[in-house]
C-alpha cells in the first residue's frame with residue numbers, strides 16, 4: 205500500500221518509527237491512537253526494554269506509555285512490511301540512520317521526516333538527504349508546534365504534514381490525525397522544512413535574551429525580526445510565504461521562543477545565564493545556526509539574528525556585543541522584507 209491510496213485512509217497501517225527518543229516515542233503513541241500498529245526502532249537495548257515496560261525514563265521521564273508499541277533494536281525487524289516509515293532521529297544523525305535503513309526499507313512506502321534541522325556539513329535540507337539515500341521512497345515532513353511531552357500526554361496539538369504532492373500530504377494527514385492530533389496538509393515541503401529548522405535558532409536567541417535579563421520587549425522584537433529573517437530565507441529557497449506564517453513557521457517560532465520546555469530555549473537560557481552547556485539535552489539549533497549563517501552569507505540574505513546566534517555559539521562575540529551590533533544597524537523601513 206502506498207501513501208497515495210486515499211481510499212484506505214481509515215484502515216490501520218503498519219508504521220515503523222525510527223528513533224527511540226522523546227519525539228519518536230511520542231509519535232509512536234500518536235500513531236497507535238490514530239489506529240495504526242507501531243514498531244519502534246531504538247538503537248539502545250535499554251530503551252527497547254524500558255518501552256516494553258511502558259516507559260522511556262531517559263527521554264520521556266514520568267510519562268506512562270500506553271501498551272502497544274513494539275520496540276526493537278533491530279532496524280530490519282522494525283522496517284519489515286512497514287506501510288510507512290517515520291524518521292525521528294536528530295537532523296545531524298539522519299544520514300547515518302537512513303544509510304543503515306537503506307537495505308531494509310520497503311520499496312515505495314512514504315518516508316516521513318520528523319526532525320528539524322539542516323545538515324551542518326553540507327547545508328542539505330533533510331528531504332534532500334532522504335532523496336539522495338532512498339530515491340524510491342516518497343518523502344514527506346511532519347512539523348509544527350508540538351512538544352513531545354504534550355503529544356505523549358495526549359494534549360491537543362496541531363501539526364502540518366507536507367509533501368511535494370498534495371495527494372500524499374493529505375493522505376498522510378488523514379491517516380495520522382486523531383482526536384488530539386490535528387494534522388493539516390501542505391504541498392510546500394521546503395517551506396515546512398525551513399520553518400522547523402530555523403525556529404530552533406531563534407529559540408536559542410529567545411532563551412539567551414531571557415537568560416541575560418534583556419526584557420520582554422527585546423524578546424518580542426527578536427521574535428518579530430526573526431520571523432522577517434525566516435521569510436527572507438524561505439523566499440530564497442522558494443517557500444510559500446503562507447507556509448512560513450503557518451504552524452511549522454510562525455506557530456513553532458512562537459512556541460519555542462516563549463517556553464523553557466523547549467530544549468533550544470533552555471540552551472539559550474543557560475547561555476544567557478552563563479551556566480555550563482555541557483550535558484544539556486539535544487538543541488538542534490546549535491548545528492543549524494552554524495550552517496544557516498553560512499547559507500545566508502553565501503546567498504547574501506540579510507539575516508543578522510541568525511548570524512549573531514551562530515557567532516555567539518562559536519564564541520566569536522558575546523551576547524551583549526551581539527545586542528549592541530543589532531541595535532546600531534542602519535535604520536530602515538520596517539516593511540523592507
Ligand SMILES: NC(=O)C1=CN([C@@H]2O[C@H](COP(=O)(O)OP(=O)(O)OC[C@H]3O[C@@H](n4cnc5c(N)ncnc54)[C@H](O)[C@@H]3O)[C@@H](O)[C@H]2O)C=CC1
Nearest residue numbers: 224225226227228247293294295297301319320351352486
Ligand atoms: N522532543 C520534541 O518535543 C520534538 C522534537 N522534534 C525533533 O525530532 C528530532 C528528534 O528529537 P528527539 O526525539 O526529541 O531527540 P532525543 O534526544 O530525545 O532522542 C534522539 C534519539 O535519536 C537516537 N539516535 C541518534 N542518532 C541515531 C542514529 N544514528 N541511529 C539511530 N538512532 C539515533 C538517540 O539514541 C535517541 O533515541 C529532532 O530533530 C527534534 O528537533 C520535533 C518536534 C518535537
Ligand SMILES: O=C(CO)COP(=O)(O)O
Nearest residue numbers: 348349350351466467468
Ligand atoms: O520542536 C519542538 C516543538 O515544536 C521541540 O523544540 P525543542 O527541540 O527546542 O525542545
